[in-house]
Amino acid sequence: MMKRRTLLAASGGLLAMPALGPAIGQTREIVIGLTMVKSGPLKTPGEATETCVDIAVSEINAAGGINGRPIRIEKFDTGSDPRQAATAAQKFARDDNALAIIGPFSSGESAVAFPVGERLGIVQISNSASQPGLTGNFSYAWRLTEDEGKQFGRLLTSLSRKGVPASRAEIMFISDERISNITATQFYPGLLRARNISFGEPVSFQYRTFDVAPQVTQVMQRNPEVVALAATPDGAGKVLRELRRQGFRGRVIGSQIFADPNSVELFGPEGEGMLIVAGFWWDRNDATRAFTRKYAEENARRGLTSKRIPHHSDAQAYDIVYLMKQAGERARVTGEASRIAAERTAFRDALRGISFTGVTGENTCFDAARDAELPGFIIEIKNQAWSLFDSFAADTCA
Incomplete structure (x- = not known):
């Protein structure tokens, strides 16, 4: 099953985004694609990825977005089908002028979608694909997850x-x-x-x-x-x-x-x-506990009452949005359609050598194969x- 939805903030009941200041309210959005799994065999571990991305986007937009521009998330449910992950990458790159893509979710999806993203020159950062070696042959394929x-x-x-x-x-x-x-x-x-x-x-x-x-x-x-x-x-x-x-x-x-x-x-x-x-422990510090509270509250509003404590892939999805904010600011992206190809490459280059701190860990770095080094x-x-x-x-x- 495939679903497509366009949202400025979170769906499914997330509280309305706080009013934005004049600068962010009057500028072009920065589009980010989300390849998610809300149906099919991987629904159970994957469905709350959307919640975490929506929470992070709402927080970032309330604080001024990326370089003063709000994030808009385009979403695509693959139904756990790797072929649909490839379709999602093409849609985000060609139809939506996305700067980058969160996902794909699984290793099977990533194995199919990463080559597509490489051909199109758009970064994909998976929050769950953990098969060793998936990113090694590409420059636009990244993972904020740890090797299985x-x-x-x-x-x-x-x-x-x-x-x-x-x-x-x-x-x-x-x-x-x-x-x-x-x-x-x-x-x-x-x-x-x-x-x-x-x-x-x-x-x-x-x-x-x-x-x-x-x-x-x-x-x-x-x-x-x-x-x-x-x-x-x-x-x-x-x-x-x-x-x-x-x-x-x-x-x-x-x-x-x-x-x-x-x-x-x-x-x-x-x-x-x-x-x-x-790769994530919810009770590690104040930041992880605060994230867990937001996660449980928002999932309850969406009817995902069993999702009370974040899965590591949930925390990694949340952190990917903040990682993208940091890289986007480093690359000085604007989201302008006329500059999108160059900005996608600049965004990729900004990820190189980056040090990132989030709920998954402090000073997270990426190895030569663009895989994050995370705690266990x-x-x-x-x-x-x-x-x-x-x-x-x-x-x-x-």
């Missing part, structure tokens, strides 16, 4: 330093979701081997698999101490419940794919003791709530 393999490696390091038994592992994954498949068949095995953790052949299931008992039985026969999951939150919930039903008492672990604090209720008591890694937070589900188990500082950039 790096984050899972941090989790395994934490198991060791915290004394969690993990000498025998098994891997389960959703085969028809791109990043779950790649993570389970490529990154998990390599990282487990590097730490001398034994494991068998990864066991797969599909999005629409209702009964995962056969797959879990296969895993249980190998007597693992930990089960490494690569799945979306709903898929992880099915596996968790069946693992506990069949008597598994070890730890279920996973990388960022299903690190959604709002999935605790979905997991139920079977999620107790699960360890996952995320190891989260334990304890008493059916998220609890900080361990943390890792962001790596430095060369």
